[in-house]
Amino acid sequence: MEITLNGTTHEIDDGATIANLLLQRDLAATPCAVEVNRQLVPKAKHEQHHLASGDAVEIVTLVGGG
Amino acid sequence: MSTTTNTMQASDLVIGPVTITNRLIVGTGKYGDYETMQRALDASGANVITVAVRRERLIDEQGRSILDFIDTDRYTILPNTAGCFNCEDAVRIAHLGREILSQMNNPGAGWVKLEVLGDRTTLLPDPVGTLEACRQLVDDGFTVMCYSSDDPIMACRLRDAGAASVMPAGSPIGSGRGIANPAAIAIILQLLKDPDHGGAPHYPVIVDAGVGAPSDVTAAMELGADGVLLNTGIAHAKDPVKMAHAMRHACEAGRLGATAGRIAKKLYATASSPWEGVITTIPGE
Numbered sequence: 001m002e003i004t005l006n007g008t009t010h011e012i013d014d015g016a017t018i019a020n021l022l023l024q025r026d027l028a029a030t031p032c033a034v035e036v037n038r039q040l041v042p043k044a045k046h047e048q049h050h051l052a053s054g055d056a057v058e059i060v061t062l063v064g065g066g
Numbered sequence: 067m068s069t070t071t072n073t074m075q076a077s078d079l080v081i082g083p084v085t086i087t088n089r090l091i092v093g094t095g096k097y098g099d100y101e102t103m104q105r106a107l108d109a110s111g112a113n114v115i116t117v118a119v120r121r122e123r124l125i126d127e128q129g130r131s132i133l134d135f136i137d138t139d140r141y142t143i144l145p146n147t148a149g150c151f152n153c154e155d156a157v158r159i160a161h162l163g164r165e166i167l168s169q170m171n172n173p174g175a176g177w178v179k180l181e182v183l184g185d186r187t188t189l190l191p192d193p194v195g196t197l198e199a200c201r202q203l204v205d206d207g208f209t210v211m212c213y214s215s216d217d218p219i220m221a222c223r224l225r226d227a228g229a230a231s232v233m234p235a236g237s238p239i240g241s242g243r244g245i246a247n248p249a250a251i252a253i254i255l256q257l258l259k260d261p262d263h264g265g266a267p268h269y270p271v272i273v274d275a276g277v278g279a280p281s282d283v284t285a286a287m288e289l290g291a292d293g294v295l296l297n298t299g300i301a302h303a304k305d306p307v308k309m310a311h312a313m314r315h316a317c318e319a320g321r322l323g324a325t326a327g328r329i330a331k332k333l334y335a336t337a338s339s340p341w342e343g344v345i346t347t348i349p350g351e
Contacts, residue, residue: 006121025122027067031133032122033165043169047098058121060162064103064132065148066093066239066274066299 001053015055018046021057032061079292081270082209082230083176086293087113090283090317091272093297097306100135106300107141116144116179116295119163143167144211147181153198156182160203167344173270177209177230179274180297187337189230189239195219197227204228213274213304216250218257225258225269232258233274233295238288240298242278245285280309280316287320288328 001014005021012021018041022028034041035058041049051057079086081099095118097103107115115136136143145163150156160178167175180203182195191214203210204227212229214220221232234254238244245251251273259265270293275285277296286294294317303309 020298026261027122030131031166031169033162034120035158035162036157040158040165042165060166061121061131062117062133062143062163062166063096063120063123064093064097065146066095066116066295 002013003051003054004056006058007025012051013022015050018049018051018057021051021058022046025059030061032059075092075216078239079210079270081177084173084209084329086142086224087114088314089287089293089316090314091116091295092300092310092313093295094132094136095297096301100130100132103132103301104135104194106306107136108155108211109307109314110261110300113140113316114144114174116146116297117163118146118148119159120149138170139170143170144177145174145177146179147199150182150199151184151192151195153182153202154201156180157202160199161206164208165249177211179211179213179233180202181213191215191235193223193351195263196220197223200224200229208302210269211272216254218250218253221254221271222257227277229274230244231270231292233272235275236273236282237276239275241276242299243276244282245273245289246276248285248289251286251289251291253343259290277313280312282324283313283316284320287317288324292325293317 003010003012018034036055074202079089081279090110090112091114092107092110092112095117147156147159148158161177164175177288180199182192182199184190184192200210209230211231211233212224213233214224216234221234224232234251237246254262255271257265258269258271259267271291272293272295273291274295277283277299283294300306300310300313
């Protein structure tokens, strides 16, 4: 299925969870926050949260800033 | 040496759950490379550093993340909402920052440096959006460190909305123009900290933005600010590590000077050497 991830289209497995997505992108152990359709999904729910076709997913992290 | 140490320790700044042992707070943006940033952070003496929240691009060209260069046991991370131009986005970014820092078990998870800006050219705060977001984030349980203009009435409104600290800009972000309106900062300090003006002595006011030189930091501290937050003044200096040292000492000097109690300004001179016993000819006498 197709989702929008950080602004660009990506193909992922049907029914993949957020945890699956993070694992696939090698981010499982990296501090980051995930939004699905502009709603924050806390890390504790990443295993249970199944993504749906057309979801807009944002994965954000910390960068240098003032 | 021990006297100096004790003096500085006695002046630790406590905001919400965080103790700021060095009153200089520094940003982590705009450095040419992570190694320089790391050495500059160390040289600044800061124990609080700011970061931004952005889309995952966790690795630089060499495959490294900023998180690999920050000792999260040493630094309390203050996440900002830089890049937000309305209340909704600022609240959203604040929650994302809290989620990330919670995973890192960093005490910074409890607070946020709130910025709601008016436009990309001036980067001046949008007072309406800032006040709205401040109220919302306070309701959401955040310790809100609120970036503002140097408008004294706005500072009072933000304090009344529950901001844990008001952080007036010395001058626009990254401008290096220092404290553009010292009188406005002085009025803010009086209104927020002086009981005779409805303030509370321990209410923290931190000058944020516009600092270009160590003397700007000292000037802010001498006015009575509780701290200074800066980024570009160090990161874009020709020698960031040396400038970080300078800013650290400037902050300490300003703080010590402010608490030592400066002499009053006088129109005429007062001699430092005694008149008694002079053997010279004095004009008019």
